[in-house]
Amino acid sequence: MDRTTTSTAPLEPLEFRAFATAMGRRLVRTAFLLTGGDAHLAEDLAQDTLGRIYGKWRRVSRMENPAGYAQTVLLRAFLSHRRRRASTEQVTDTFAETAVHDPDPDLRLTLLRALGQLPVQDRAVLVLRFWEDRSAEETAEVLRLSASGVRSRTSRALERLRAVLGDQLDELPRP
Incomplete structure (x- = not known):
């Protein structure tokens, strides 16, 4: 057949x-x-x-x-x-x-380590908001949160990131 x-x-x-x-x-x-x-x-x-x-x-x-x-x-x-x-x-x-063509590999590694120490949801919010350049509303839709929830989580996640970076934050180059 x-x-x-x-x-x-x-x-x-x-x-x-x-x-x-x-x-x-x-x-x-x-x-x-x-x-x-x-x-x-x-x-x-x-x-x-x-x-x-x-x-x-x-x-x-x-x-x-x-x-x-x-x-x-x-x-x-x-x-x-x-x-x-x-x-x-x-x-x-x-x-x-x-090979990585990065102008500042120390900064990259420091930020990757710090991101790796954040809770998953905080990391997701920061990556979507700042790496993917998404609005709070777009991020909220993806994460199934409210836009105000995304804004407050972003603020808390940035505080945690600063706390994780601690003294290393002063060593990072300023724009």
């Missing part, structure tokens, strides 16, 4: 491939910050995010902002991962063996 399909749809839409290529690095960078510097987990979360989007690509491709949706899926994948028992692994100071 011949089991050929008559569907003319390609197995992998070219539009999705272009979207994944364009968004891949951005997703990994955001996940890297969310995970407190765990490059391998960041890549896993980005890949998981693209896998989830691929399964819904027809609907996602018709959205007004597929990139924003991808960031939301990434954040929810990160929060879901943090709730699992297997997520209690400790991040080490060993990073992926890739």
Whole structure:
């Protein structure tokens, strides 16, 4: 019996491939910050995010902002991962063996360590507000909080970040 399909749809839409290529690095960078510097987990979360989007690509491709949706899926994948028992692994100071073209690597490492010491929700708020440059309303929608809740959490998270940085804050360069 011949089991050929008559569907003319390609197995992998070219539009999705272009979207994944364009968004891949951005997703990994955001996940890297969310995970407190765990490059391998960041890549896993980005890949998981693209896998989830691929399964819904027809609907996602018709959205007004597929990139924003991808960031939301990434954040929810990160929060879901943090709730699992297997997520209690400790991040080490060993990073992926890739070259970083950073004008101030000490600042970068100090901030990554400090972000890694913050609670998950605080880290998520700071990354969305300051790295992704999202408004309080957009962040509230992603985190399922009120906009005023996001503003107060941002304020508390910045206070915690300053407390974690402590004396190192004075050593950081000022703009």
